[in-house]
Amino acid sequence: AQSVAQPEDQVNVAEGNPLTVKCTYSVSGNPYLFWYVQYPNRGLQFLLKYITGDNLVKGSYGFEAEFNKSQTSFHLKKPSALVSDSALYFCAVRDSGGYNKLIFGAGTRLAVHP
Amino acid sequence: NAGVTQTPKFQVLKTGQSMTLQCAQDMNHEYMSWYRQDPGMGLRLIHYSVGAGITDQGEVPNGYNVSRSTTEDFPLRLLSAAPSQTSVYFCASSYGRTSGGYNEQFFGPGTRLTVL
Numbered sequence: 001a002q003s004v005a006q007p008e009d010q011v012n013v014a015e016g017n018p019l020t021v022k023c024t025y026s027v028s029g030n031p032y033l034f035w036y037v038q039y040p041n042r043g044l045q046f047l048l049k050y051i052t053g054d055n056l057v058k059g060s061y062g063f064e065a066e067f068n069k070s071q072t073s074f075h076l077k078k079p080s081a082l083v084s085d086s087a088l089y090f091c092a093v094r095d096s097g098g099y100n101k102l103i104f105g106a107g108t109r110l111a112v113h114p
Numbered sequence: 115n116a117g118v119t120q121t122p123k124f125q126v127l128k129t130g131q132s133m134t135l136q137c138a139q140d141m142n143h144e145y146m147s148w149y150r151q152d153p154g155m156g157l158r159l160i161h162y163s164v165g166a167g168i169t170d171q172g173e174v175p176n177g178y179n180v181s182r183s184t185t186e187d188f189p190l191r192l193l194s195a196a197p198s199q200t201s202v203y204f205c206a207s208s209y210g211r212t213s214g215g216y217n218e219q220f221f222g223p224g225t226r227l228t229v230l
Contacts, residue, residue: 009154032216043118043204043221044157051216090156094216100145100208101172102219104156 002027004093006105013081014113021076021108023091032094033074034102035065039087047089050074061085081112116140118222120205126228127195135190135225137205144210146188147172147219148180150201157204163188164210195229202226 003026013019025031032051036044048059055067065076076089088107095101121136139146144165149157149172159172161180169180177199179191188207192199206219 004156034218036221041224043223044206044219045221046218049216049218100210100217100219101147101159101162102157104149104158106154106156 002093002095002103004091004103004105006089006091006108008108009106010109010111012111012113015083016080019078019081019085019110019112021089021091021110023074023076023105024072025074025091025093026072027093027096029096031067031069031072031074033065033067034092034094035059035063035074035076036090036092037061037087038090038107044090047076081110083112083114086110086112118205118207118220120203120222120225122225123223124226126230127192128230129196131195133192133195135192135203135205135227137188137190137222138186139188139205139207139220140186141207141220142185143207143220144185145219146182146205146207148178148188148190149204149206150174150199151204151224152201160190160203192227197229200227200229 005024034049035047038044050067058064091105092102118139147162148160158174163169163182203225205222208219209217
């Protein structure tokens, strides 16, 4: 069965420090991976995706993610965190059954402190 | 473009009542989906559609019906509301296979439903 795990419920980081939000996945076949962000009382916004190619994917708002096939991971990173990055982050994998169905992780709350 | 719109934003129902959550998109997307979001569980797929007239079940379809008579609209019907359906509901849309099939989904602002 395909699944996504986000091992941390919450990540705390000081403003200006680098941040990492972890994601591991389990799929049959090639993984197609996504990161979304949810600000309070809003819908999810797309950040970036990995389909194929370069293992380092760059996305919106200065975020990037590193795909590691051997570790089945797709960690979200940013070199210098902002207070405005505080939000709920979701990792998702496309279901191998097709039709662009997504399987989401439980989410990680990022808190950036001034 | 308005993107993906959902109505209502908030709704309180009594057990046994029925209602329809509305979703519309103006991006000519083939795919549309309904998810529910519960604390600590991420988003779970309820139903989805790959085009007008075509729908299928997701992970948690029980108690919900959908139809898709047009490309733009994808309403979600609660047949007989139960407290277990208290949740935040999100509609999403994306381009489909004709655009590669690996496209990001655009989400609506959500409907917060409480069933008493």
